[in-house]
Amino acid sequence: MTPGAQHPDAPAPQPLRSDAERNRERIVAAARKVFARDGLGASMASVAREAGVGIATMFRRFPTKEELVDAVFADRMDAYAQAVAVALDDPDPWHGFVGYIEAACAMQAADVGFADVLTAVFPGAKALERRRDEAYEGMVRLIGRAKETGRLREDFDPSDLVLLHMANAGVVSSTGDAAPDAWRRVAALFTQSFEAPARGPLPASPRHEALYQAMLRTAPAGAGAPAPDKKG
């Protein structure tokens, strides 16, 4: 069909999307690309540049980096929650647990920004954090079931998954394209260390509140800072 032609049965053309909406979509698409490549430390300015919009437009659409993170990663967090749901559906809870670890670490390897998302909290990213909370509840159930089967060590704590993600983020960011599968060996070593019976006792887990504080401070500088010029 030639451009501009209308199929006789086609519905009436939609009204043109507003400039605001178009800019918003361009910014989100650009941020998806920049964050995936450079992690959440990438500046708002570099996202604006990639999107081909001015910094003022950028901050008008996304007054804080947290709002941008929310827009970019909420659906990625959906996929993460989905990995937990798949694991919960597995008739063998240990098999489900191992599969979840591999899926979650693979998501980190595929997107440096998402690797960061799993090691930080963004209180202002409402949709993202709501999905994270849901995924967390599912993980706690998954851990309980895997322990009941006797395959997961008894002293395993949900915070061990946070530590795993912090460790994997380090591996993924250090190896990058040069050794893109190195994370698989690390994830497998972790999985084997989680298997019962435990080889020995472990140092205590960090308190959950302390780990939450760590995840708050891990959020890249300025992630929650107000925009320098909201009117711009």
Next chain:
Amino acid sequence: MTPGAQHPDAPAPQPLRSDAERNRERIVAAARKVFARDGLGASMASVAREAGVGIATMFRRFPTKEELVDAVFADRMDAYAQAVAVALDDPDPWHGFVGYIEAACAMQAADVGFADVLTAVFPGAKALERRRDEAYEGMVRLIGRAKETGRLREDFDPSDLVLLHMANAGVVSSTGDAAPDAWRRVAALFTQSFEAPARGPLPASPRHEALYQAMLRTAPAGAGAPAPDKKG
């Protein structure tokens, strides 16, 4: 003794150190502090600021960041090599191996800059890299002995220690002061995963050349770049 007074038996006073030498020492001391706090990503400008010297002076003393890294961390790498030597002296090679892992991970936790040093190579940092090579040779011997005792899994590869350091760097940088002991649990999980008999097979190790390339690209941006103004 009052300032300026000379004890009668004291040797003749040393000639004043030159400005150049004093500036060098101030810069190294400042870099030690800034890198320990912020990691090797800290800029040369922030080191100059901390040292209270101009950027031109900074680059006159240290034309490249690699030379500064060399000056700051060569002695830290000595301590690291010493941890390997202590492990090699242990009559129980597995006990020595476990102690080395704990000591090396503790050094990463104590100094974010050194955590980075163990995950990157700096070909221009001659003294540092010579010491690293020596430590590596010792580690290979240590691994061989620990395998001979049957306590270290047969498929353990020296590159697993690099992956461990990359993982631990991620944990240390994410947890920081908020959960300063979290790395201990991670190091213990790794150690248990290394213990024979293996719980199962592992994905292949990255090729050593690939991991070397990863460590080259991990070196913070500009680490080996020539100074913008060597004459300044």
